[in-house]
Amino acid sequence: MKIKLIILLILSLQACSDKAKSRQQGELLFYRVHIGKNNVIGCISCHSLKTDIKTTGPSLFAIGLRAGKLIEGVSAKDYLQQSIINPDAFIVSGYSPAIMFAHYQDELTETEINSLVTFLQSLK
Numbered sequence: 001m002k003i004k005l006i007i008l009l010i011l012s013l014q015a016c017s018d019k020a021k022s023r024q025q026g027e028l029l030f031y032r033v034h035i036g037k038n039n040v041i042g043c044i045s046c047h048s049l050k051t052d053i054k055t056t057g058p059s060l061f062a063i064g065l066r067a068g069k070l071i072e073g074v075s076a077k078d079y080l081q082q083s084i085i086n087p088d089a090f091i092v093s094g095y096s097p098a099i100m101f102a103h104y105q106d107e108l109t110e111t112e113i114n115s116l117v118t119f120l121q122s123l124k
């Protein structure tokens with residue numbers, strides 16, 4: 001019985017540290033001016049993380065709090081993932097479609113995209 005608990009504890013600690021690593025990778029990626037296989041424009045060129053600072057794109061301040069509430073039936077994780085790989089799926093009010101770089105799915109690995117999602121979800 002005790003052994004099972006210890007194994008569970010180890011597994012959950014492992015999951016926590018995987019998440020922390022992914023979040024950290026996402027944060028580093030987010031701040032890079034150029035990303036991806038072809039060094040395309042990075043997120044920070046169009047998005048601030050400070051409240052109310054709008055550049056080409058909306059501020060992503062506390063996006064982790066909003067992401068799951070914007071589209072009915074779409075979880076925060078799905079919303080953020082779609083916003084990255086298919087930016088015209090949902091358009092933030094006040095912004096136009098076809099402005100955000102639309103080919104991150106070809107540029108970034110799945111691990112990189114997941115790390116960006118984990119990072120954005122943590123912004124609360």
Ligand code: HEC
Pocket residue numbers: 041042043044045046047056057058059060063070080083084087088090091092095096097098099100101104116120
């Ligand atoms: C060329 C400018 C540009 C770049 C580069 C860019 N974005 Fe965007 N992004 C936008 C614009 C404009 C919008 C609003 C229109 C829309 O919803 O597509 C947006 C919307 C978003 C949203 C939805 C925000 C909300 O409030 O609901 C997320 C999340 C997002 N971008 C994440 C990213 C990430 C992560 C990257 C880097 C991998 C990135 N963006 C790169 C311009 C950009």
